[in-house]
Amino acid sequence: MSLLPTTTPPPFQVTRASHAVITVSDLARSRAFYVDGLGLVESDETADAIYLRGVEEAAHHSLVLKRASGAPVAERVGLRVFTEDDLDRAKAHFDDAGLPAKFVEAPHQGRTLQFADPVGTPLELCATMETMPRFTVAFDKWKGVAPQRIDHFQIVVPDVPLACAFYTGIGFRLSEYVCPDNSDELLFVFLQRKGNPHDIVFASGTGPRLHHVAFTVAESARLFQACDVLGSLGFGKQLEHGPGRHGPGHALFVYFRDPDGHRVELFTTHYQMMDIENQPVRWSASYTRQRGWGLPPQRKWHFEASRFAGVMPRDPARMPDPYTLEKFLAEQAAS
Numbered sequence: 524m525s526l527l528p529t530t531t532p533p534p535f536q537v538t539r540a541s542h543a544v545i546t547v548s549d550l551a552r553s554r555a556f557y558v559d560g561l562g563l564v565e566s567d568e569t570a571d572a573i574y575l576r577g578v579e580e581a582a583h584h585s586l587v588l589k590r591a592s593g594a595p596v597a598e599r600v601g602l603r604v605f606t607e608d609d610l611d612r613a614k615a616h617f618d619d620a621g622l623p624a625k626f627v628e629a630p631h632q633g634r635t636l637q638f639a640d641p642v643g644t645p646l647e648l649c650a651t652m653e654t655m656p657r658f659t660v661a662f663d664k665w666k667g668v669a670p671q672r673i674d675h676f677q678i679v680v681p682d683v684p685l686a687c688a689f690y691t692g693i694g695f696r697l698s699e700y701v702c703p704d705n706s707d708e709l710l711f712v713f714l715q716r717k718g719n720p721h722d723i724v725f726a727s728g729t730g731p732r733l734h735h736v737a738f739t740v741a742e743s744a745r746l747f748q749a750c751d752v753l754g755s756l757g758f759g760k761q762l763e764h765g766p767g768r769h770g771p772g773h774a775l776f777v778y779f780r781d782p783d784g785h786r787v788e789l790f791t792t793h794y795q796m797m798d799i800e801n802q803p804v805r806w807s808a809s810y811t812r813q814r815g816w817g818l819p820p821q822r823k824w825h826f827e828a829s830r831f832a833g834v835m836p837r838d839p840a841r842m843p844d845p846y847t848l849e850k851f852l853a854e855q856a857a858s
Contacts, residue, residue: 580673586736
């Protein structure tokens with residue numbers, strides 16, 4: 524397997540993962556989970572949407588909850604670019620690549636460019652967003668476990684190598700990747716722009732679908748506090764995976780499902796990956812058995828994810844041979 528190098532300089536400057544937009548069936552129930560339970564800060568509310576951010580974030584929102592008109596879905600994920608000129612360069616790049624892209628009006632955001640990547644993930648880029656007071660030291664305003672900031676998204680896609688090639692082509696760096704023990708087939712790729720291991724992760728499977736949105740917490744004790752607070756609010760059964768420690772990234776983590784089944788990760792932040800000499804780290808798929816501690820994920824953690832609005836998920840063209848995810852899960856259950 525030959526890993527494609529990062530294109531430098533990139534055609535436009537992406538700076539970080541910015542925000543996700545999901546739909547929910549009951550805004551009040553979702554507020555109880557995200558605001559009262561997790562402790563995200565409510566920036567604004569309309570009759571049909573709630574805009575949320577972490578306590579350290581000055582940007583108006585990093586998670587938007589919209590009232591569903593049908594089955595709850597993920598609408599899109601957002602990335603920030605450095606300047607308004609980068610939006611124009613991105614539009615020209617996508618036009619040249621044959622990827623339809625259009626400028627749209629998005630509440631509380633500056634000029635916003637929407638497009639879909641080659642594996643079908645709906646995305647939007649913006650350079651600016653309204654700002655709000657940070658709650659970094661406004662401890663009297665903290666609720667729940669007070670997540671600090673959005674860190675990354677994980678997307679399930681049918682063609683991980685194609686996703687990896689596209690994002691390294693626009694300047695993302697591959698920090699870590701997962702392959703079967705005896706194969707070079709890419710199962711996961713971890714791609715970053717902001718200098719830690721990832722802003723966006725792609726995992727092999729039926730997609731595109733949004734696997735999770737991840738927020739950082741200040742310390743490991745808050746992961747257990749999240750379990751206690753959400754449990755006391757009636758969301759204890761929403762705990763899906765963890766607490767535990769990841770192999771890739773090494774962070775401590777816990778995963779919850781919100782009332783509509785969207786998955787959110789809380790985790791302690793991880794190491795720097797910004798220096799030019801840092802090479803991508805390969806992990807074998809059996810890394811879950813090599814964790815310091817923590818039970819293997821439930822089967823649904825691997826296979827369930829939020830569909831994107833208006834996007835029909837596609838199966839991978841082929842599964843790694845002789846390795847399959849089903850075989851891997853069977854191995855985990857037996858170990």
